[in-house]
Amino acid sequence: MSTLDLPAPYPWPEGKTSAFCFTMDVDAHSPWMWNNRHEVPQLLSHLEQRNFGPRVGIQRIADILKNLGVKGSFYVPGAVAEAHPWMLPALVEAGHEVGLHGYFHELVAQVSDEEFSRVLESSLEIFQKQIGEKPKGFRSPAWEMTPHMLAEVKRHGFYDSSLMGLDTPHTVDGVVEVPVNWGTDDAIFFKFLGGGDPAPRSTAEILGMWTEEFEASHRFGSLFMLTVHDWISGRGARPVMLETLLERVLDKGDVWVATVAEIAAHHAAHAMDRNQITSHIPATLLEHPAWIRT
Template sequence: MRMHEHPTINYPEYHWPAGKRCAVVFSLDLDAESPFLWLHRGQQVQQLGEIEQRRFGPRQGLARVVRLFAEYGIRGSFYVPGVVAQTYPGLLPFLLEGGHEIAHHGYYHERIEAIPVAQAEDYLVMAQELFCTQTGLSGLGHRAPSWEMTSDFLQTLERRGVSYDSSLMGFDHPYHVGNMVEVPVQWTVDDALYFRYTNSPRDKTHPANPGAVLDSWIEEFEGVRETGGLFMVTLHDWISGRSQRLRLLRKLIAHIRHDPQVWWARADEVAAWHAASPNRDLYRVPAHSINTHFESATRG
């Protein structure tokens, strides 16, 4: 029995605009304190350590990242939980003034697969209404908290007019999951994997050496360039807004920016390119493709 419904292998090469070899997107998940509050929802929280560490993001870290982007002319994609936009009402206008994309990232940084689909839709609608009130914008993109997704919620995103999703990793360039454009992410180029540390039981090791991470990210970029993919960098306000990580980012940007084969873009621009390009019909997989029942193999 096949594990899913799509047997195709050996896809053709992806084509980027203007003959570019690859695309680069710098994205930031502006979580602030929302994951901590979601994890401890319904509980009386006394400790201040992690929540203050996370509040460094909207207080200082975000502005520092935005200044670095402005220095190099980078327009980034910022995925913002609704409660963060509500708590910091000047945040979305600040990002738009810099030419950056704003997109949805849950409301409370809730994990989609852990709540009923109706509740997940309610949170999405709350976020859409809040963003529209604060900016006048609708039809924005979406990235799921913790990068988890369900088939049902993909259909919800489509029904609610979300323009694209950026949560999955089925290709290293844009593709369709059902009717939804997917702009893929990648764990290897996510700062939280290396630097997230709050001195809690969830932390298994100390933060990584930034020099080693820089080498790893440069190698990943070079590999993506060779294969013609998307280099999607994912940052967090309270992590990469720190001085050490800003220096890492500066060195990474300096390495990439001299390559004329790179298309520097926002995630919404990548999604729009894919939806209007000849690529759109070449990379399409079904949303319902999970089969957790395996029949025992028998031999005649």
Template sequence: MSTTWNEGAAAVALLTFDVDAETPVLAEGHRYAEHAMTMSHQAYGPDVGVPRLLDLLDDLQVPATFFVPGWVAEQRPGLAERIQDRGHEVAHHSYSHRAPTHMAPAEEREDFERALRVFADQDIEIHGHRAAMWAATWNTATLVAEHGLVYDSSLMGDDRPYALDTGAGRIVELPVHWSLDDWQQYAFLPEPAIGSVIESPRKALELWKAELDAMRHYGCLFNLTSHPFLTGRPSRALALRALIEHAQDRGDVRFARCVDVALAAGADATLATRPVQRRPADPAVYPDW
């Protein structure tokens, strides 16, 4: 039985942008709100990077998905609407950008639902979710299903879409990977230590082109995660343009929004389904040091 989620393409490309703004820094401690340089470094994302990237996407006529923390949408009224009005998807990226793995279950639920309330107040329709820092817990997928969302994009169990049986409903997982994240290429701040690398965009472009071409060979989902405060910088934006043009020149890569791939995958009878299942870890065998 042939797959249908890819609609005949050799690979499907998702361009996803995590519009984190100040939230990853504030998640390290509210004291960073007093650091003007650090706050301006993060504000560059929504203030400069997002408009630049929206223009780039318009120019190349490709759709994208923007994962926006609820706090960012709340602090910048109209931002999510402007993204949506340009034909792109806005998706759930927590409220606070605190890692769910650092929260109690009740805290994770409140943070998740608080973001949904922000988007509802702004009339932004939400179909999918990505955990802050990709740090999903064993409760995360159940929250996604329970609140009627179609997909999650936080896990790394495959390089093609797969289904998760959460017990609260079936959702589609659109898997990610560190090799397709601009954070590992560009993230640098002296304090807090969110990263310590500033790679050449040529290196990142070479890496992502190689991965895309290999995924075309294997029929995969190319799920690129970018951050406007990183990839929105001039030379990096041009590297992203070159990557998109490389994919377009191949002639067999389909660009899509996450929700469109998730809906197609959910209707694909060949899609693998996996339980949301925690493996036992005996503390006598695996102690916390």
């Protein structure tokens, strides 16, 4: 096989052509807490905008999922679960998956390996206390990972859903990776905090874009990973747009609509020999032979 040959189609179950995951990163107020960890400003606007998510946004979207019979994967920071102890049990009772997403939505570049390991344990304790079981998956805040984080995820037996080296499930350093995609994340199109931020995009425009992305993923037999946020896509016309997109996905018929945990379990059971990746961070350019040759 030459390097220009397409790989064999990914073996989705039951003869399905492609797969679709509905996921929500329930960030709520946690990024605000992290960004203001050294000094808390006495300002309400940004905080209240985020509080909309647990108050209204997540409920609107959960109702749409219920009506369509779709089970989603909800990644919840420990601080959000702590502040809203009803959330994890309610999601599990509704048949959804819940997964880890940091504690304060701490950014990877701003914490040490030791700090990451510590807050991972704290998040795990909150989940086990509230739902009585260990979650199956982890998604990194802001979708960044380090080799240490991958090793910790592997040690706990979690899958990961933070990277995008392929558009089908694979493994990275022995961890099952169910990939994400910036192009199907609501934040880059709708997040608006005032000031100099670009204005939010039209829902009609993004519905068209995501429909095109879905049709392409189906053509190529890949995974469409939709990621939304409680405080962003729970507002205004966006839940209606999500409902329309989900209806189009369901109408296709030969798409496996599954939780991320179901995708990860399928890969672990049936396709672990495919697409095994070893993480590699290149040396600095200044150490490259082409640069230092004499």
